Amino acid sequence: MLSDIRDVVYVNYLVPAEKLLPLVPEGLELQRLGPDGKYGLFSFLTYKHGHFGFRVLGGLRRFMPSPVQTNWRIHVWDPRTNHRGIYFLTNAITNGFQALGARLLAEGMPMHILRRGEVGRDEHGMMQVSLDPGLGTAPDAKATLSSSSPPELDGAWRECFNDFQDFLAYCVPQDRALSTQPWANEVTRHEIQLGIPLDHCEPLRGRVESKAAAAIAGEAEPICFRVPSVFFRFEEEATDRLST
Numbered sequence: 001m002l003s004d005i006r007d008v009v010y011v012n013y014l015v016p017a018e019k020l021l022p023l024v025p026e027g028l029e030l031q032r033l034g035p036d037g038k039y040g041l042f043s044f045l046t047y048k049h050g051h052f053g054f055r056v057l058g059g060l061r062r063f064m065p066s067p068v069q070t071n072w073r074i075h076v077w078d079p080r081t082n083h084r085g086i087y088f089l090t091n092a093i094t095n096g097f098q099a100l101g102a103r104l105l106a107e108g109m110p111m112h113i114l115r116r117g118e119v120g121r122d123e124h125g126m127m128q129v130s131l132d133p134g135l136g137t138a139p140d141a142k143a144t145l146s147s148s149s150p151p152e153l154d155g156a157w158r159e160c161f162n163d164f165q166d167f168l169a170y171c172v173p174q175d176r177a178l179s180t181q182p183w184a185n186e187v188t189r190h191e192i193q194l195g196i197p198l199d200h201c202e203p204l205r206g207r208v209e210s211k212a213a214a215a216i217a218g219e220a221e222p223i224c225f226r227v228p229s230v231f232f233r234f235e236e237e238a239t240d241r242l243s244t
Helices: 017-023 055-063 096-105 155-160 164-171 211-217
Strands: 002-016 039-048 068-077 084-093 111-113 116-121 127-132 141-147 176-181 186-193 202-209 223-241
Touching (some): 002 116, 002 141, 002 164, 002 211, 017 039, 017 211, 039 116, 068 116, 068 176, 141 223
Parallel strands (some): 084 111, 084 176
Antiparallel strands (some): 002 039, 002 223, 039 068, 116 127, 176 186, 202 223
């Protein structure tokens, strides 16, 4: 699978580990942060696909749709293999056909359908993110964000990271999704390639409203940033044993 993605907006929350532990699937562990591992990272990403389709299509991929997608995830690891990656809490997309394809063809991809999704700059240069689930089960969000200087970390963020660059070095190079299937005694790995240079991450500041995010992060204040473009490559779905 390939996609010429643009306008990836990351919204990131530090959350007390005990609030995230119930969300971690059997067989995986939460990546803990800060003193005594008392925090974990919860993020949601929203972006615009660019002709999302199978690489075997070659030039015909330009006829594939370019929906808006959002991924909601926590950072986990497999203690048996030491593989580190993210676990998808939920995902949603504006194209029903691609939502169905993700559900049928990929393990650990709880894909929902958005009634409407938007991400991009408005006429005033502000980044706008809008996720409207309608009457469905997709997550909601509305954000208005502007470019800013790198934030000065304080509070829990300062306990976990030295500075914004240190945070990016942890958050961005996560090119693996992990899920478990206890009935099959398997851990599934989705190996992808993004190759995002950290200096391409543009800090953002503004207002984020989301009932879905608040249900997980409470009143925590997020740190946000944008990646202008990414060439997404889904390389492999692999499995490891869950137990011997």
